[in-house]
Amino acid sequence: MSGLEGVVAAQTILSEVDGLAGRLIIRGHALDQLAGRWTFEQVVGLLLDGFFPDMPEDVSGALGAARVRVFAQVAGLDAVLAARPPVEAVRALMARLPDGDDLETALNLIAAPAVFTAAVLRAAGGEAPIAPDAALSHAPDTLRMMRGSAPSAGEAAALDTYLVTVCDHGLNASTFAARVVASTQAGLGSAVLAGISALKGPLHGGAPGPVIDMLDAIGEPQNARPWLEAALDRGERLMGFGHRIYRVRDPRADALKTAVRLLGRDSEGAAGRIAFAEAVEQAALAILRERKPDRPLETNVEFYTALLLEALGFAPSAFTCVFAMGRTAGWVAHAREQTAGGKLIRPQSLYVGPAPKAAA
Numbered sequence: 389m390s391g392l393e394g395v396v397a398a399q400t401i402l403s404e405v406d407g408l409a410g411r412l413i414i415r416g417h418a419l420d421q422l423a424g425r426w427t428f429e430q431v432v433g434l435l436l437d438g439f440f441p442d443m444p445e446d447v448s449g450a451l452g453a454a455r456v457r458v459f460a461q462v463a464g465l466d467a468v469l470a471a472r473p474p475v476e477a478v479r480a481l482m483a484r485l486p487d488g489d490d491l492e493t494a495l496n497l498i499a500a501p502a503v504f505t506a507a508v509l510r511a512a513g514g515e516a517p518i519a520p521d522a523a524l525s526h527a528p529d530t531l532r533m534m535r536g537s538a539p540s541a542g543e544a545a546a547l548d549t550y551l552v553t554v555c556d557h558g559l560n561a562s563t564f565a566a567r568v569v570a571s572t573q574a575g576l577g578s579a580v581l582a583g584i585s586a587l588k589g590p591l592h593g594g595a596p597g598p599v600i601d602m603l604d605a606i607g608e609p610q611n612a613r614p615w616l617e618a619a620l621d622r623g624e625r626l627m628g629f630g631h632r633i634y635r636v637r638d639p640r641a642d643a644l645k646t647a648v649r650l651l652g653r654d655s656e657g658a659a660g661r662i663a664f665a666e667a668v669e670q671a672a673l674a675i676l677r678e679r680k681p682d683r684p685l686e687t688n689v690e691f692y693t694a695l696l697l698e699a700l701g702f703a704p705s706a707f708t709c710v711f712a713m714g715r716t717a718g719w720v721a722h723a724r725e726q727t728a729g730g731k732l733i734r735p736q737s738l739y740v741g742p743a744p745k746a747a748a
């Protein structure tokens with residue numbers, strides 16, 4: 389019963405995670421058929437297909453319009469909020485959006501993490517927010533809003549690949565949280581807030597920031613083994629390794645590794661960072677095999693997420709927000725699927741506390 393491991397809690401047409409084969413299917417497409425080939429907008433259309441009667445065939449224009457709409461909420465980003473960790477500031481801005489179950493609410497929610505993350509990062513640097521450009525695609529507009537200048541085509545493609553890679557992943561903790569809230573018919577906004585709250589924990593979407601901390605603390609390839617062994621001796625977990633479902637390599641790690649390599653092709657610094665990270669990865673996998681021979685622990689999505697988002701210039705403190713940019717599409721689709729099914733999620737607990745004392 390611990391952690392509901394192995395329990396089937398929903399039927400879905402959205403995605404399948406095959407942990408033994410190391411395969412992720414999103415609505416009939418294997419991840420490697422989507423990552424680096426489909427745009428984020430196309431995958432949003434794929435996930436939402438059939439859930440809204442007024443869905444356009446191409447959501448690009450509607451998603452751009454949603455970015456412009458939600459930008460109005462950036463006015464609520466005051467100094468108190470800007471001083472919070474980015475994921476908390478973004479979550480607070482998301483809570484200001486009107487709740488609902490319609491397509492406009494859905495697209496607002498999918499657009500919002502990009503707009504709010506860019507504004508929150510700029511506010512942290514004392515800079516004014518930059519308004520969205522509805523004519524651009526989601527990934528390049530996100531980088532432009534964050535930096536104030538247009539990204540290269542390669543950088544835009546790398547972020548697009550990332551958003552597609554993390555858009556949905558079965559009944560992970562945040563998606564389950566979103567479905568529980570959706571099952572009460574609270575609205576898509578409430579479901580997404582539940583999702584982002586679950587995502588921020590370090591055992592789920594909060595791991596990539598600590599991956600950078602780990603790489604920085606190791607510093608040189610020759611330090612990897614002693615540093616990692618000392619961390620395990622202290623009872624710590626190695627961030628970016630292990631997964632509840634995958635018993636082989638997480639296919640998303642490979643999709644992102646390819647994207648990071650493409651990004652590093654033109655930069656000596658980036659190539660060196662990737663080579664160093666690969667050395668740390670190999671050392672970690674070898675040590676985990678020695679220490680936990682009965683538990684296959686492989687690289688998960690967060691390890692190469694960290695490298696990719698670092699190379700794109702995102703602050704590690706904002707990595708979870710970038711994860712939410714992609715995963716909100718999955719949360720919204722799951723929330724709609726859950727409400728269409730109509731049943732309230734309400735399991736039972738087993739009481740193991742004391743019995744009431746008999747009256748004297």
Ligand code: ACO
Pocket residue numbers: 391590591592593595624625626627628629630631632633680683685688689690
């Ligand atoms: N480093 C060291 N040991 C580990 C790690 C790790 N990263 N992951 C699991 N283990 C060990 C545990 O200590 C435990 O050992 P024990 O049986 O001797 O006590 C055993 O493997 C099983 O661990 P569980 O916690 O039962 O496995 P679970 O399936 O719940 O863990 C999880 C999955 C939470 C992701 C875990 O592997 C972990 O903490 N990884 C590090 C954090 C991380 O990378 N999170 C991102 C996950 S990907 C995502 O959510 C998007």
